[in-house]
């Protein structure tokens with residue numbers, strides 16, 4: 001909780017912060033139930049076209065923007081696309097890149113690794129989902145005299161914001177997937193983004209389609225993901 005108590009540290013105002021704490025039993029229960037809830041999240045590739053209130057999208061984006069970032073520069077821009085004509089342009093350009101990726105850019109091993117996930121160059125969700133969020137990383141900022149101002153740890157920061165974004169989507173009862181058409185410069189063009197921004201990740205947001213199946217894959221157990229010293 002942010003309080004109203006203020007002090008000056010090296011000339012900069014700081015406000016007293018008191019985070020909510022729980023007793024050990026409650027902590028165990030909360031961390032377990034949060035894990036179980038997050039463990040229910042799956043990448044979904046089939047969407048309903050049922051509309052979603054823009055207020056929900058805006059709350060999700062504000063949540064993403066609570067992520068920590070290098071020197072608090074918040075080096076991200078979220079492009080929200082609901083216009084059917086723009087979604088169609090994005091789908092056509094993405095599928096064109098994806099056809100090349102699947103047919104010649106990917107190694108045989110890569111294709112084999114993707115086979116259980118059932119992905120292919122067709123991306124109908126780019127038109128079906130009511131919203132597409134294109135997360136752009138801001139590689140630098142423009143100063144008052146158009147000079148370049150540095151951002152820091154841009155990939156790490158934007159990656160963290162995407163993690164928060166995906167969690168917020170799940171929390172709202174909606175679904176997404178991380179779509180990574182490569183190269184992504186067609187998005188810079190279609191969305192007319194400035195030269196300091198580069199598309200980082202594309203996330204469709206919506207309700208899942210009527211009857212959806214996801215790959216029957218498992219998450220690694222704790223013993224495989226953690227080492228203790």
Ligand code: IYR
Pocket residue numbers: 098114119120178179180181182
């Ligand atoms: N960019 C393609 C292919 C793809 C690559 C990986 I690695 C995946 O985990 C899933 C898909 C696509 O978005 O379909």
